[in-house]
Amino acid sequence: MSGTAPYRGGNDRRAGGEWTWPRSSLLGSLAPSARSRLLALGTRVRYEAGRVLMREGDETAFVLLLVDGVVKATGRTRDGRDALLAVRMGGELVGELAAVDGKPRSATVTTCGIVTARVLDRKGFLSFLDREPAIAHAVNASIVAKLRAANSYRVDFTGCDAPTRLARVLYQVALSHGEHAGDGIVIRWPITQPELGTLSGAAEPTVQKALRRLREAGVISTGYRAIKVEDLARLNAIANDQP
Numbered sequence: 001m002s003g004t005a006p007y008r009g010g011n012d013r014r015a016g017g018e019w020t021w022p023r024s025s026l027l028g029s030l031a032p033s034a035r036s037r038l039l040a041l042g043t044r045v046r047y048e049a050g051r052v053l054m055r056e057g058d059e060t061a062f063v064l065l066l067v068d069g070v071v072k073a074t075g076r077t078r079d080g081r082d083a084l085l086a087v088r089m090g091g092e093l094v095g096e097l098a099a100v101d102g103k104p105r106s107a108t109v110t111t112c113g114i115v116t117a118r119v120l121d122r123k124g125f126l127s128f129l130d131r132e133p134a135i136a137h138a139v140n141a142s143i144v145a146k147l148r149a150a151n152s153y154r155v156d157f158t159g160c161d162a163p164t165r166l167a168r169v170l171y172q173v174a175l176s177h178g179e180h181a182g183d184g185i186v187i188r189w190p191i192t193q194p195e196l197g198t199l200s201g202a203a204e205p206t207v208q209k210a211l212r213r214l215r216e217a218g219v220i221s222t223g224y225r226a227i228k229v230e231d232l233a234r235l236n237a238i239a240n241d242q243p
Contacts, residue, residue, distance in 0.1 A: 021090055021091030022091060022176070022177070024145075024176055025089070025090070025091025025092050025142075026065075026091060026092055026093055026138060026139065026142045027039075027065075027090075027091040027092075028091050029138055029141070029142075030135065030138055034132070034134060034135050034138075037132065037135070038065065038128075038132075038135055039065070039067075039118060041065070041118060041120050041124060041125070041128055042065070042118040042119045042120035042121070042124065042125075043118065043119050044067075044116070044117075044118055045116070045117055045118070045119050046114065046115070046116050046117075047069075047111045047114065047115045047117070048111065048114060049111055049112065049113045049114060050110065050111060051110065051111045051115075052108060052109070052110050053071065053094070053095075053109045053110065053111065053115075054094070054095055054098075054105050054107070054108060054109040055105060055108050056074075056075060056076060056104075056105050056106065056107050056108045057104050057105060058104060058105045059104050059105075060095075060098065060105065061095075061098045061099045061102060061121075061122035062095060062099070062119055062120060062121055062122060063093060063094070063095045063096050063099045063119075063120040063122070063125050064093070064094040064095055064109075064117045064118070064119060064120070065093055065094075065117060065118040065120060066088060066089065066090050066091065066092050066093070066094060066115065066116075066117050067090055067091075067116040067117055067118065068090045068115065068116040069089070069090060069111065069112075069113055069114055069115030069116055069117075070087060070088070070089050070090075070111070070112040070113055070115070070189050071087070071088050071089075071094060071109050071110060071111050071112060071115060072084055072086070072087050072088075072109070072110055072112055072195065073085045073086045073087075073088065073094075073107040073108070073109050074107060074108050074110065075106070075107050075108070076108075082108075083198050084195045084198040084199050085107055086107075086146075086150075087112075087173070087177070087189060087199075088109075089177050089189070090116075092142070093139065093142060094109055094117075095109065096125075096139065096143060097143070098122075099120075099122045099125055099126065100126075100143075102122075112189065149172075160241070162200065162201070162202035162203075162206045162207075162210060163206075163209075163210040163213065163238070164238065164239065164241050165200040165201055165202060166196070166200040166202060166207060166210045166211070167210075167214070167235055167238040167239040168200070168239040169196070169199045169200045170187070170214075170220070170227065170229065170235060170239075171229075171232070171235050171236055171239045173187055173189075174187055174229045174232065174235070177189065178229065181228065183230075184228050184229055184230045184231075184232075185228070185229045185232060186226055186227070186228045186229075187226060187227045187228070187229070188225065188226045189225070189226075193207050193208060193211075194207075214235075214238075217234070218230055218231060218234075219231050219234050219235050219238065220235070
């Protein structure tokens with residue numbers, strides 16, 4: 001494992017020597033004592049950028065509890081392309097579906113920068129949930145939230161043009177993973193424009209054009225591995241196809 005400092009995602013920061021996570025994440029939703037018990041499970045690991053942690057179709061069942069960093073989940077399309085399904089950051093579980101139902105992995109998970117995590121084996125994870133009903137409830141709630149988000153994603157994008165879909169993706173990510181910076185919100189995640197295009201269902205040239213228009217309108221600004229939402233209200237209006 002590398003001895004370098006972990007990649008700093010937008011939602012997992014140290015405060016007074018302790019990690020903090022957003023309330024929307026599993027770790028952020030737990031009481032401090034419950035969070036400590038969950039973080040004591042398994043083995044602490046650190047992965048380099050570009051490491052495949054889980055592969056679609058594999059019959060593994062371990063769970064990763066992300067402490068810091070960003071991973072992306074991709075699925076293979078029928079024509080052989082990799083479609084970006086989701087982005088997960090510190091505070092979230094990855095791979096829990098295979099642990100719960102024992103079926104093959106539904107997606108490939110790859111690190112987007114250095115990631116720190118706890119590796120939990122299936123038996124230990126499920127036994128822990130049996131002993132900790134409150135944490136089990138929080139895990140179930142996080143799974144339901146992911147499924148609801150996936151359903152909402154499909155419904156919301158029906159009938160929308162590409163710039164509107166992109167605005168919706170940026171708005172949702174800013175709310176769930178953004179870091180407040182002055183009057184704006186910074187999204188710090190090393191994701192490419194083609195991957196942003198798969199999230200919004202748009203081709204890369206269309207994404208480039210839409211991002212340029214948002215910059216020119218003063219809605220966003222872009223930097224190295226970061227997008228800053230300068231005007232969240234305006235971005236929300238665009239996302240909802242309002243003038």
